[in-house]
Amino acid sequence: MVFQNGTVALKDANLEIAPGEFISLIGPSGCGKTTLLRLLADLIKPSAGTIRIGGKTPEEARKSRAYGYVFQAPTLMEWRTVLSNVMLPLEVMNFPPPERKARAEQMLTLVGLEKFARHYPWQLSGGMQQRVSIARALAFDPQLLFMDEPFGALDEITRENLNLELLRLWRETGKTVIFVTHSIPEAVFLSTRIVVMTPRPGKIETVIPLDLPQPRTFETRETARFFELATEVREALRKGHGYEVTE
Amino acid sequence: MSLSYGPGARYGSGWLLLGLGFGLLLWFIAAWWDMSEPASGAQKLLIGLGFLLVVWGIARVAQQFVNITNPVIGFTPAALTLLAVVVAAEALLRAYQVPTGLIPTPSRVLSTLLEVRDVLLRDAYQTVVLEAMVGYLVGCSLGLLTALLVSRYVFLERGLLPYATVFSSIPIVALAPVLVKMIGIDWPSKAVIVAITVFFPMVVNAFRGLTEVNPLSLDLMRSYAASEVQQYRWLRLPNALPFIFNALKLGTTLAMIGAIVGEFFGANGQGLGFRIQIEAGRFGFDIVWSAIIVASIIGIAWYGLVAWLERKFTGWHVSFR
Amino acid sequence: MRLSPNLVPMLVVALVVVALYWPIMYLANIPAAQRALDTGAALPCKTAFECATQLRSPVLPSPQQLWNGFANLMFPLNSPNAIPINAAVTAFETLVGLLLATLVGFFFAIGMVASRAFERALLPWIVASQTVPIIAIAPMLVVLLGQYGVQGWLPKAIIAAYIAFFPITIGVAKGLQSPDPLALDLMKTYNANNWQTYLKLRFPASVPYLFTAFKVAMTAALIGAIVAEISTISFQGIGKMLAENSRASDVVAMWVIMLSSAVLGILLVALVNWLERLLTPWRRSSQVVAVPTKETRLATRGEVRS
Numbered sequence: 011m012v013f014q015n016g017t018v019a020l021k022d023a024n025l026e027i028a029p030g031e032f033i034s035l036i037g038p039s040g041c042g043k044t045t046l047l048r049l050l051a052d053l054i055k056p057s058a059g060t061i062r063i064g065g066k067t068p069e070e071a072r073k074s075r076a077y078g079y080v081f082q083a084p085t086l087m088e089w090r091t092v093l094s095n096v097m098l099p100l101e102v103m104n105f106p107p108p109e110r111k112a113r114a115e116q117m118l119t120l121v122g123l124e125k126f127a128r129h130y131p132w133q134l135s136g137g138m139q140q141r142v143s144i145a146r147a148l149a150f151d152p153q154l155l156f157m158d159e160p161f162g163a164l165d166e167i168t169r170e171n172l173n174l175e176l177l178r179l180w181r182e183t184g185k186t187v188i189f190v191t192h193s194i195p196e197a198v199f200l201s202t203r204i205v206v207m208t209p210r211p212g213k214i215e216t217v218i219p220l221d222l223p224q225p226r227t228f229e230t231r232e233t234a235r236f237f238e239l240a241t242e243v244r245e246a247l248r249k250g251h252g253y254e255v256t257e
Numbered sequence: 258m259s260l261s262y263g264p265g266a267r268y269g270s271g272w273l274l275l276g277l278g279f280g281l282l283l284w285f286i287a288a289w290w291d292m293s294e295p296a297s298g299a300q301k302l303l304i305g306l307g308f309l310l311v312v313w314g315i316a317r318v319a320q321q322f323v324n325i326t327n328p329v330i331g332f333t334p335a336a337l338t339l340l341a342v343v344v345a346a347e348a349l350l351r352a353y354q355v356p357t358g359l360i361p362t363p364s365r366v367l368s369t370l371l372e373v374r375d376v377l378l379r380d381a382y383q384t385v386v387l388e389a390m391v392g393y394l395v396g397c398s399l400g401l402l403t404a405l406l407v408s409r410y411v412f413l414e415r416g417l418l419p420y421a422t423v424f425s426s427i428p429i430v431a432l433a434p435v436l437v438k439m440i441g442i443d444w445p446s447k448a449v450i451v452a453i454t455v456f457f458p459m460v461v462n463a464f465r466g467l468t469e470v471n472p473l474s475l476d477l478m479r480s481y482a483a484s485e486v487q488q489y490r491w492l493r494l495p496n497a498l499p500f501i502f503n504a505l506k507l508g509t510t511l512a513m514i515g516a517i518v519g520e521f522f523g524a525n526g527q528g529l530g531f532r533i534q535i536e537a538g539r540f541g542f543d544i545v546w547s548a549i550i551v552a553s554i555i556g557i558a559w560y561g562l563v564a565w566l567e568r569k570f571t572g573w574h575v576s577f578r
Numbered sequence: 579m580r581l582s583p584n585l586v587p588m589l590v591v592a593l594v595v596v597a598l599y600w601p602i603m604y605l606a607n608i609p610a611a612q613r614a615l616d617t618g619a620a621l622p623c624k625t626a627f628e629c630a631t632q633l634r635s636p637v638l639p640s641p642q643q644l645w646n647g648f649a650n651l652m653f654p655l656n657s658p659n660a661i662p663i664n665a666a667v668t669a670f671e672t673l674v675g676l677l678l679a680t681l682v683g684f685f686f687a688i689g690m691v692a693s694r695a696f697e698r699a700l701l702p703w704i705v706a707s708q709t710v711p712i713i714a715i716a717p718m719l720v721v722l723l724g725q726y727g728v729q730g731w732l733p734k735a736i737i738a739a740y741i742a743f744f745p746i747t748i749g750v751a752k753g754l755q756s757p758d759p760l761a762l763d764l765m766k767t768y769n770a771n772n773w774q775t776y777l778k779l780r781f782p783a784s785v786p787y788l789f790t791a792f793k794v795a796m797t798a799a800l801i802g803a804i805v806a807e808i809s810t811i812s813f814q815g816i817g818k819m820l821a822e823n824s825r826a827s828d829v830v831a832m833w834v835i836m837l838s839s840a841v842l843g844i845l846l847v848a849l850v851n852w853l854e855r856l857l858t859p860w861r862r863s864s865q866v867v868a869v870p871t872k873e874t875r876l877a878t879r880g881e882v883r884s
Contacts, residue, residue, distance in 0.1 A: 053763055072769055079767040085760045089782045089860045102768040102778065130860050319695035334699035359725060416587030426797050426847040430804045430817070431839035434824050435832050439606075439637050510708055518805060521717075522824060537717040537809070545718050557706055 019045045020212040023059075025205060029153070032180055032187045034197035034204045036243065038253070042212025043190045044158055050188065051079055051156050063154065075103055077154035078147030082162055084139035086131040086146075093118065093127035096146045103150055117145035120179060137161075137168040141175070148183065155187045161196070170228075173199055177226060198222075198239050199231060206243060208250025215250035218242055271317025275337070278310030282344045289351045296352040304348045311341045361543040370547035377532070377551050384529040385555050387444045388516040392451025393508055399452070400459025401501065407460070408467040408493070409485075418464065425457040429515055437523040447519035447528075454515040455508035462504035466497025502567040509559045513552065599641075604630050606637040635829045647834040658814065661838050667814040669842060671731050671803040672796070675738025679795060682739065683746030690747075691754045691780075708744045715740075716802065717809035734815070738802035742795040749791025753784025789854040796846050804839065816842065 020042035027033055035043040048054045049061060052068035063071040071077060078099075086095045096114040105113070118124045121141040131139055140160055147155060161169045173196060180187055191197050197204050198220060206215045220239055222230055230236055247253060285304055289296065296304075319334035343363045350362045357365055370377070407413045433450050440446035470493060478488050520530030529548050536544040604627070611629035623629040631640035639647070651661050658664075686704060690697040716737050723733040757779050765775045807817025816839050823831040 051767060053766060072767060075769065077767070079764065081760045081764065083758070083760055085758060085764055087761070087779070087782065089785070089858070098778065099768050102765070102770045102774050132860075315699055316695060319699045322698055323694045331698065332702065334695065335702040338699045338703065359722065412587050415584045416591035419584055419588055420591070423844055426793070426843045427840040428797060428801045428804060428843050430801045430808075431820070431836040431843075434820055435829075435836050438635070438824075438827075438829055438832065514801075518801075521805070521808060534717055534809075537721055540721075542718060549715060553706070 020049075023212075023214050025214060025217070027186065027188070029186050030184060031203060032177075032201045033189065034201040035188065035190045035207060036192065036194065036197040036204055037207035037212075037215075037247065038192065038209060040209040040212065041207040042209070043207050045212065046207075047156055047158055047188060047190050051077065071154075075099075075150055076152055077156055078150070078152045080140075080143050080147045080155070080157040080160045082159045084131070084136070084143040086139055086142060088131055090131075091127065092123065092129050092131065092134070092142050095131065095142060096149050099146060099150050105150070113149055113151075114145075117149050118142075120148070120182070121145045121175070137164050137172060140164070140172070144176070144179070148179070148185075153186060155185050157187065157189045159190050159192065162192070169193075169196065170231075174226075174228070176200065181225060194240050194243050195231065195236075198236060198243060199226060204243055206246040206250070208247060210251065213250075216246045218246065271314050271321070274310050274314030275318060276314075278307045278312075278314055279340075279344065281307035281310065282348045285348050286344070286351060289348075292351070293354065295354040301349075301352050304345070304352055307348070308341070308345045311337075311345070315341065357543065358540045359542065361546060366543050366546040366550070369543040370550060373544060373547060377529070377548055380527055380529045380532050380548065381551055381555060383444060383527040384447075384516050384520065384552075385513070385559075388447035388519065388528070389451055389512040392448035392515065393455055393512040395448070396452035396455035396512075397459050397505060397508055400456045400504070401463050403456075404460050404463035404467060404497075405489075407464055414464075418460075421457055421460050425461065429454045429511075430518055433515075433519045434522045437519065442523035442525050444528075446523070447516050450519040451512045451515040454511045455504075458507050458511070459501070459504040462500040463497055466500030467493045470496050498571050499567075502563070502571060505563050506560060506567070509563055510556065513556045513559075517552065599638075603636075603638040603640060607631070607633060607640075610635070610637055635827055639830045639833050643830045644833060644837075647830040651831060651834050651838075661816075661819070661835070664815050664819050665838060665842050667731065668800070668803050668807065668816040668839075669846065671734040671806075671815065672738055672799045672846065674731070674735040675799045675803060676742055676792070676795060678735065678739035679742035679746050679799065682743045683750055683791075686743075686747045687750035687754060688776075690751050704744060704747060716805045720806055720809045734803045734806035734812075737806040738799040741802035742799040745791045745794040745798065746788070749787045750784050753787030754780045756787065757783045785858060789850060789858070792850045792854075793847055796850055797843060800839075800843055800846060 023042070023046060035046060037043050045054070049056050050063065050068060052072040061068050063076060066074065066076070086092075087098065090098070093111070093114050096117055097110045100110040100113060115124065115127065118127055121144055123138060123141055123145065126134060126138065126142075131142070134142070140163075143160070144157075161172050164172070176187075177200060189197075189200060201220055204218045204220060206218065207213065208215045218239070222233075222235060222239070281303065285296075285300070285307070315334060315337050318337065322331055322334050325331040347363050350360055361369070403417075407417055429450060432453060436450050436453075437446045440449060467489075474492055474496075475488075478492055483491065516528075517530035517533070520528040521534050524531035529552050532548045533545050536542070536548070607630035608626050611626040611633055614629060614633060615626060623632050630636070631642060636643065651659075654660060655662050686700070690701060719737055719740075720733045723729075723736070728736075754776075761779055762775070765779055770778070803815070804817040804820070807815040808821045812818040812821075816835060819835050820832065820839075823835060
């Protein structure tokens with residue numbers, strides 16, 4: 011993927027993802043992981059290569075509402091209540107009005123925020139706002155979930171809690187998740203496979219399958235196998251010069 | 258939106274439309290130059306057609322200029338728009354044979370402007386230099402001074418600022434007649450009107466700039482053991498510059514308006530506002546328009562000067578990136 | 579009800595101003611009073627000092643004169659020569675003008691945001707209309723419109739709109755462009771069309787900017803309405819009262835009218851503020867300008883550590 015100004019963002023990225031997987035893209039800044047996600051979401055077009063989502067091109071997938079996107083910032087509309095924010099995609103996509111409220115309330119219950127339905131975004135903490143954002147992404151029941159460092163702005167403790175929450179959601183809804191992160195423990199904890207990416211030029215260094223048992227809990231983080239896998243990821247990053255400071 | 262023919266053809270067709278449209282309008286003006294009967298309905302439709310062609314042409318041509326950074330070349334669509342309006346106005350006024358005492362044609366205004374330029378220049382001197390600029394300088398300096406004091410002393414902030422925000426919603430037009438009666442019909446009364454009008458926005462803006470400072474920067478200054486004065490000099494005043502320039506730009510327009518409106522209430526025979534009022538009463542609208550053009554050019558030039566200074570001194574600000 | 583800490587300083591300042599008014603008034607009026615006595619006019623007073631508060635055309639009216647003036651001009655309440663009806667007429671012209679300005683402003687703002695070509699062709703002239711003293715056109719425009727049969731309150735409303743549309747255009751344009759790029763991406767992932775993006779994202783985001791612009795526009799529209807009234811033979815309105823009393827050289831009446839129009843201006847802006855609070859319930863209270871306490875001010879001046 012070459013940007014208009016000539017920067018090579020991503021080269022030779024070849025990847026296949028099966029339904030129901032939880033894939034993490036991990037790497038330092040400049041490795042192209044966000045670019046890859048935006049390519050999948052049809053927010054940018056590739057300069058070369060093909061992408062297929064369930065047999066469709068990204069544009070077709072976007073138009074058939076195949077995926078939900080969670081951004082780094084909650085991106086909630088400050089003039090809508092929490093419930094109204096979750097209903098936004100349903101309005102845009104012309105879901106029948108009686109269904110909208112029901113679905114939105116269902117989603118809020120799923121993320122545990124049903125009591126805050128009539129609050130405004132500014133009244134919620136950062137972690138809660140991000141949960142609303144996730145509820146919104148799931149509201150129209152897409153098969154895919156794209157998440158771009160959704161917990162990046164939160165503190166580590168909240169993050170670990172939300173990781174558990176996310177895994178519960180994943181189990182309960184059976185979606186395919188592609189998750190971008192720059193945190194090794196997060197990637198190891200959440201995924202079924204980790205795609206390690208390195209910069210200059212952005213490429214996929216290696217793909218590591220994770221055999222940690224499901225369902226994962228707090229204790230999973232403290233096992234020896236967890237540490238081994240984290241080390242494997244770190245070594246892969248080092249090999250691809252992910253740790254060298256240039257910018 | 259995809260095109261079956263390339264962008265080059267589109268832009269070419271834009272210029273063609275422009276040429277056709279302007280040609281039509283100009284031909285009509287030339288043909289009707291000395292006529293004294295109104296044009297027929299068909300001919301008026303022709304003018305309408307000419308104007309539509311021009312507008313369509315500008316819409317196409319303007320696309321070409323969307324990404325040009327050179328300010329002179331990039332101005333072309335705007336210049337074309339002005340030309341379009343002026344030419345169309347000339348054509349329409351002639352077609353309807355509107356009496357020149359009511360609405361003078363652009364060509365007549367220009368010729369009048371050249372005729373009476375001495376008078377207008379003297380008027381402009383009175384209005385702009387003596388009334389507007391003096392009032393502007395006095396008002397802005399006092400405003401800045403007040404803002405400095407109010408930012409320094411909390412008591413003043415609490416006691417004066419609420420009044421300032423309230424006073425800024427008072428229409429200057431109400432002030433003008435009273436001040437003219439108080440101070441006399443000569444230029445100082447207008448200068449006072451201008452000073453009062455530009456004073457309040459300056460206080461409010463400068464105060465914001467002096468006090469809305471990043472608290473971390475203040476911590477930094479403290480770590481340098483900087484004195485109060487040094488803090489102002491190195492941190493608060495530079496931080497306030499964008500806000501101050503905002504008020505300065507706003508002030509140029511307020512100053513012109515204040516001076517002209519002030520003259521409506523009493524002037525001693527000179528001044529653009531005085532000229533406009535007198536001539537409007539006499540139906541001498543060509544002179545009125547000439548005065549307006551002079552006032553406009555001065556207003557735009559003054560604003561442009563302040564904007565240029567702003568770019569020079571605060572080019573680092575977010576709004577310029 | 580918690581007392582605002584602004585109260586005491588504001589009262590002190592007010593008292594100081596009031597206390598200074600008397601000496602300044604006497605200082606201003608005595609020369610004029612002396613001149614009046616010198617001309618041998620029949621006045622109900624003997625000395626310049628006494629006359630300072632009795633002048634027909636004082637430089638600064640005394641509070642007594644102002645009080646009398648108010649009584650004269652405010653009552654009877656429904657008299658066409660009294661302030662309330664005229665103020666109402668002017669307010670009506672202003673509000674209609676604001677409405678027209680909003681329509682025009684939205685048209686230009688949406689045009690500029692939707693098409694860069696539109697922006698390139700028109701923005702310089704929209705800015706120029708701000709720097710041109712439009713108020714200069716008012717006398718002429720009113721006469722012109724009168725010739726074509728547009729009489730009464732409409733030409734004044736049009737002029738008010740002419741002056742007020744610029745801040746609204748700029749404010750709404752800024753507001754329409756204010757959403758976060760991420761929010762725009764979000765709409766794209768929903769495959770929302772242009773109209774939906776405007777309706778659900780851009781318009782609501784521009785409401786705060788609209789109200790800020792309204793405050794400026796309201797004052798501008800009021801000025802426009804008054805100037806328009808002054809420029810012609812008007813039968814009603816604050817401007818007409820100003821012109822009348824200016825011709826009659828009734829200084830006290832002019833002061834009273836000036837103060838009343840000041841109150842009108844303040845009330846209209848307060849109206850905008852009230853509307854804003856009503857229509858934007860999502861504004862968090864922390865966005866209200868915090869009342870400065872001594873601690874926060876000293877803290878921002880780096881002197882107090884918590």
